Amino acid sequence: QVQLVESGGGLVQAGGSLRLSCAASGRTSSSYDMGWFRQAPGKEREFVASISMYDSSTYYADSVKGRFAISRDNAKNTVYLQMNSLKPEDTAVYYCAASRNLYYTAANKYAYWGQGTQVTVSS
Numbered sequence: 001q002v003q004l005v006e007s008g009g010g011l012v013q014a015g016g017s018l019r020l021s022c023a024a025s026g027r028t029s030s031s032y033d034m035g036w037f038r039q040a041p042g043k044e045r046e047f048v049a050s051i052s053m054y055d056s057s058t059y060y061a062d063s064v065k066g067r068f069a070i071s072r073d074n075a076k077n078t079v080y081l082q083m084n085s086l087k088p089e090d091t092a093v094y095y096c097a098a099s100r101n102l103y104y105t106a107a108n109k110y111a112y113w114g115q116g117t118q119v120t121v122s123s
Contacts, residue, residue, distance in 0.1 A: 009117030
């Protein structure tokens with residue numbers, strides 16, 4: 001089992017920045033590639049970014065490329081999502097999740113999920 005706990009969400013003005021954290025625990029937590037998803041009200045959960053457990057290779061959705069950066073600290077079993085130049089359309093609950101493949105973008109490919117953290121971007 002892998003437990004994931006997100007933090008760092010909040011309210012920010014358009015153009016601002018936030019950094020989300022996802023702390024992983026569990027015997028095999030370091031064996032997974034990690035991803036971030038988001039879900040806005042009335043919309044499906046969508047892939048945002050992912051990172052490899054092996055070499056920290058990354059993969060991004062086109063909508064956040066150049067604005068968001070995913071990173072991980074294996075010593076702390078923590079994954080981060082640095083979000084810059086935020087837009088109102090980035091408003092959503094953000095979830096971290098664990099999978100076996102960096103390039104998975106479908107939510108059903110991710111085995112473990114956190115509880116989510118709210119990000120609200122005001123215009």
